[in-house]
Amino acid sequence: MRNFRESKVKLFREENIPLFVKEQELSTKYSEIMGGLTVEWDGEEKPFPFIESQLDNLDRSVREKAYHLIRAAYRQIKPETDALMDELVQLRHQIAVNAGFNNYRDYMFVAKNREYSIEDCYDFHENVEKHIIPAWNRLANVFKSKLGVDSYRPWDNTAKLLKNAPYTETSVLVDGVAEMLGKTDPYFSDRLEYMRANGLLDLGDRKGKSPGGFCVPLPVSGDTFVFANFSPSFFSLIALIHEMGHAVNGYLQASEQGPIEEFQWRAEVAELYSHGMELLLLDKFDLFYPEEEEFKSAQREELRRAFTMLFGPLSGDLFQHWMYTNPQHTAKERDEKYFEILKRYGLNPVDTAGFEEEIGMSWIGTLHFIQYPFYDIEYSMSMLGALQLLENYQKNPKQAVEFYKKGASADYNQSIAAIYKETGVDFDFSESTVKRMGEFLEKVIHDINS
Known part of the structure; x- marks a missing residue:
């Protein structure tokens, strides 16, 4: 693996120090803006995450109401966030120029020690649009049919058709996941049971607890902790x-x-095993959803997630390529470009008429663009690898799991391609690989709905 310290030394410029400080200040300001965002819901002021959660409501009128309120909230903070993004783009462009680069995009490829080229990313963008989006359109048509709607609108594209939560207590969640893992490989469930017995899981909700979730390695003990x-x-x-x-x-x-x-944990590698685990357990959701239609709905939702993790980060990556290679763009041009890209990918099957402007400004809600620039495409790349894992698993479950374990234990100082090879998959974004995965997804969708 390339030395990140060498890159830092190569890119260091003293004149950039105050620019990095300013960049962090703008990032903090964005957090304050979004953290303070509230929306009135049925006469009561609600935090923004609550309103977003209503996009999964089974009642279409509730989803539509939530969608409009979210867009109204974005419009309220748009002048401030536009100014913030304008300043960030110019500041980052100057950081790149100071370091001897033509633009911030080129600078970040060196800063991140990318093991693939800018052209590889553009090819990946095009190949996904050509070969993955048709399969996504097919799944979206299934969702449209299940929802019983004539027009698949933006607030329908988020809906989940699962009527009940899969568990009531955290202990039941852990028991069920342990069983799913055990049916895949005993080692997987052994690790979860070990973590439970040794206080390495903190999963429940409680007052004052930080939102979100993460897994951290504990190098001294060799353990991992999930919060x-x-x-x-x-x-x-x-x-x-x-x-x-x-x-x-x-x-x-x-x-x-x-x-x-x-x-350095490289996301292209680390996320291969997290996305891969999700897909290896795709055939075991019946442990939480024993009724056949609910089981199929759960599988469809996992497929929705797989598609989203393919084209979502990828479209965000393309958006950032455009922003930082066109640093003099206006706020209006930025919104128009974002809508154009989303329509090419995740919103391709959606009737967006009348909501072009609202969708265009929705980049406001993606913190990666502000706080983690160019940290996006890694998720799409790892999901492409995870789909290959699922393909292998459906052909030979035991062999696929052994490859998974071999790759997950491989020397991280190897190249990404070498680690993927040990996992039995290819770190490859060529048209032939993406086309094969598009065809495979079509088959999985067909099998679930047959």
């Missing part, structure tokens, strides 16, 4: 499975590679 603020939901089920993918990866690294004083 989350879960309430009963399909998302929480998927999130625990996802974090257990990271945990298994961490345990295998510790057991095979020994204590690691310092290394």
